[in-house]
Amino acid sequence: MANIDINHLCRLAQLALNDAEHEAVRGDLERIIAMVDQMQAMNTDHVEPLAHPLDASQRLRRDEVTEVVDRERYQLGAPATQDGLYLVPRVVE
C-alpha cells in the first residue's frame, strides 16, 4: 500500500484537520485502504465496469423551462447574502 498523503487529500477535499485528528485519520484510512485492497487479488480481466446498477443510461428530458427562478427563497438557507449575491471573504485585493 502506498503511503497516504493526508495533507494532499485534505487539500483536495477542502478539509482542515488538527494534529490529533490528522493522526487518527491516518490510522483509520490505512486500515480502510488495507481492507479495500483485498480487491486487488480478485480477477476482473475482461469485466466491464458497472456504473448504474440496472445498466441504464440517464433519461433525457425535453429542453423546456420547468422551474422558476426564485432567488430570494432559495437564498434563505445561505449563511450570508446581500442584494441577491452570496457573500464570501475578499478574494481579490
Add this chain to the structure above:
Amino acid sequence: MNEFASIGELARGLRRGDYSSVELVRHYLARIQNNASLNTFISVTEDEALIAAAKADQTLQRGKAGPLTGIPLAHKDIFCTQGIPTTCGSRILENWIAPYDATVVACLASAGAVLLGKTNMDEFAMGSSNENSYFGAVLNPWDNSRVPGGSSGGSAAAVAAGLTPIATGTDTGGSIRQPAAFCGVSGIKPTYGRVSRYGMAAFASSLDQAGVIGHDAQDLAVVLSLMSGLDPRDSTSSDHVDSWLESVAESGLQPINEGLNIGLPGEYFKDLGEGRALLEAAARELESAGCRLSEISLPHTDAAIPAYYIISGAEASTNLSRYDGVHFGYRCENPKSLQDLYQRSRSEGFGTEVKRRILTGTYALSVGYFDAYYLKAQKLRRLIQQDFLAAFEQVDLILAPTTPGVAFHTGDLTGDPVAMYQQDIFTIPASLAGLPALSLPCGFSNGLPIGMQLIGAHFSERQLLETSALYQQRTDWHQHHPEVA
C-alpha cells in the same frame, strides 16, 4: 388505542369513527414525548401535524378518504420538507430549512398522511449504528444499552417503540434493512430507481434508494405504492410500469399462492452465529407453505464490502462537495479567506465518519489511484450483479440473514471503522446490484430480534411483499413488541 396497530387497522378505526385523526395524532405525539429518551426524533412537528390531521378529518367526513388519509407517519431527516428543518443528522445542516418538498414527502402528504416529525439518523446516512448523529445516538427500544442499527435507526426504533405506525427510510448499503432487523420491524428497500430521489439528500447516488419501515408487509406495500413511480425530476427514476404496485394500496396485499423457488446462498450462512437456527426455521416455514428450497452460490460476496466502500466513498466525496459554507448550511466564524471559509466550515460542520468517507473517496478518485480503486470496484460490482442475475435463473427469491448477529452494544465498534463496515456484509451486495430487498422479524435470540432478508430480481417487489405476507400470516414474530413507556 393499540399503539402497535398497523395502518390498515388505523384506517378502519378512522373510518368507523372510533377516533379522529386529530386524536390519533395526539396519541402518537404523547408517546413520542414519553419516550424522548430513545432520541428517535430530531424534530417533532406538532403544530403542523394537528393542522394536517384536522384537514384529514374533514376528508374522512366527506367519505373521500384513501388508505393513508389521517394516518400519522415520520420521515427520516434526509428528506427535504418545505418549512421544516432538514438536518441529515449533521451540524452542517443544523438550521437549514429546505425550500421545497422531496417527491416522497409530497406524494405521502397528498395521500393524506400526517407528518409527526423527522427521525434521527447517522450523519448523511453514513453509519450502521446511529451513533454518528450530531443530535446524539438513538437507543434500541429492546435494550437501551444497544444500538438500533443505522442509518435509518430513528425510523426503525420509532416504529418498534410504537411512536409512529410507519416511517420512511433510505438505504444505500443496508440502512433500512439492518435497523429494521435490529429493532424487530419490517423494512423494504425497493429496486434502484423505483422511488424518486428528488429532494432526498444525496450520499451515493448510484446506490441511494428510499423505502419504508413498518409493522408488517401489508403496511410496507401500501406506503410504497403511494410513494413510488416515475418522477421527471429524478433522471434515474425508473419508467418501469407496475400496475400491481400502483393499485395495491387500494386492493390490499394478498399472501402469495404459488410455490416459489427460494435460494439460500451458502456464502451468507457459513459463519452465521446465533441467528442460523432461526433463519433455517423461517426457510422451513416457507417450505411447508409450498415453497421449494435450494442452496445457491453467490461467489463474489467477499468483494462487496471493499467495492462498496470505494464506490460509495467516491460518490459521497463528490456529493458532499456542495456543503461549502457559502450556499447553504453552517459557516465557520470569522473566515480569513475563501479557502479558510471552505475548510473550516466543512471541518467543523462534518463529523468524524463523514470526513473519513470523504477522504476515502478522495483517495480512490485521486490521480494515479482511479484505475486501481474506483474502476476495479465498478468491475467487481458487475461480477456481484452477475452472481445475482445467474441465481435468478434458478430461483425466484433469495432468503438470507439481514445482519451477522443481533444489535451490538453502543460504543462496541465506534473505534474500529472496518469492523463497523463488516456489519453490512449481507445487505451491501443487493444494494450494489440495485435489487429490491426487505427484512422481516423471524425470531429472537436472548430477547433481541433477528431479521430475515428476502432479495428479489429487479422490480420483483410484488413477489417479495406477497411472500412476506405469507410468512407473516403463518408466524407472529412481527407482533412482538418491546416494553416502552
